[in-house]
Amino acid sequence: MTIIASLQGVERSFSNAIKALGPIDLAIRQSEFLSLLGPSGCGKSTTLRIVAELLAPSAGTLQWPQGKPRIGFVFQDPTLMPWAVVRDNVRLPLDLAGVPRREADRSAETALARVGLTGFSQAYPRALSGGMRMRVSIARALAAKPQLLLMDEPFAALDEISRDALNEDLLKLWREDGLTIVFVTHSVYESTFLSTRIVTMTPRPGRVANEIHLASPLDRTSGWRMSPEFAEAARAVSLGLRRATEVAA
């Protein structure tokens, strides 16, 4: 499969010279759903921010063999502008790119419809539930038609019911758009449910421990979550994660 981003020997140190991350080698492949799985503080988020070029690596290189794609980023918090209504929030990346107002409005409405928020475009974020705000955040990322979507524990703060629903909807969006997604999580079940590939990371300094390829069906729904195959896959992932943390300890 085509590699769209490649990290080689990437490291990141704190200002006190203590190494937080790396060195890690990681290739991101076109149209995969890659999860970075590991305990808190293992540098998953740092890796994601380096890929987004929000953070420069202290050592090593980040390369885009196919040219730099359009990137969307979803944070753990919805990170919405409280003074702007839902539609203006979703339109933000388009406004910054100088897309004409009318066209941007239309794209924003489309993105909102895709995350199931038709009719909420004039609501203020304050009026929405946590799950709905996260949907707005995803709509904002989608509005700019990203090729690479980076998600930093986006559903960690949500209740299980909202989280499961959002997981299923996210998979649908991923399939429909042929997106490449890099998803940071510390949940074995979430990563097992979502991913085509899981990279587990060791804590401090964060390094790649092992890689697990999942042969999950393309059409993963709540039924798949109940299946023995899912339980088996989750067990394998859990084992991988345990080994990753043991390596460090």
Added chain:
Amino acid sequence: MTQLPRTLRMLLPVALGIAVLLLWEALVAAYQVPRFVLPPPSAIWAALIADFPSLMASLWTTLRITLLAFALAVASGVALAVLFSQSRIVEMALYPYAVILQVTPIVAIAPLIVIWVGFARINLALLILAWIVAFFPILSGTILGLRSADHNLIDLFRLHGASNWQILTRLRLPSALPFLLNGMKTSGGLALIGTVVAEYGAGSGTATGLAWRIVEAGNRLQIARMFAALFLLAALGVAIFFALAVLEYWVLRKWHESALQREI
């Protein structure tokens, strides 16, 4: 706290005020307190009516300087805070002096400013003094507000190629709005206090504001007139605060926690 009906909440302080005034009137009459010590409310009211034109003229002088000083404070405070947010060096160089200006008692600076500007342009001196007092809450509030912009949102803006100008106008300034509006409430009151103190400081009859009316009436032992001017000054202060509180509510009502009423 139990919720009182809205009308009762408004009537309560008014009823208390009327009761105190009636008691005041009765006690002053009963103990035959001399008018040059404590005039009854009825005499204060009479003084207010009798001197209405001259008091209103003074009120207008004080109000004009207060509003002008306040407007200058808002404009210069926001401009300087924005400058600080764009340049760390400018901030490090200038901020200590802003603090020095803030902590030096205005009464101590007043004579100096009055001498420099000259009695011929006393209103300009009052304006400068009131501005000095009103300026700092705007500056510090806006600085804090500009800094309080969500860091992840700043990252998101950067990710989508936003310029510093776009980050300032679309993110930092709106984030600073609640802080600015709160600073304005403090600053509005301070502008009035600054004007009044500056009028006292100017001292001579060249100043024609309400504070000077109080000094003048005091010197002549016209205590009722003094109270009337004081009453107008207090009313002015309340009006300024109320107007700014309404502005704050009106601007923030749709999105900020502070302005939202909980329904459940």
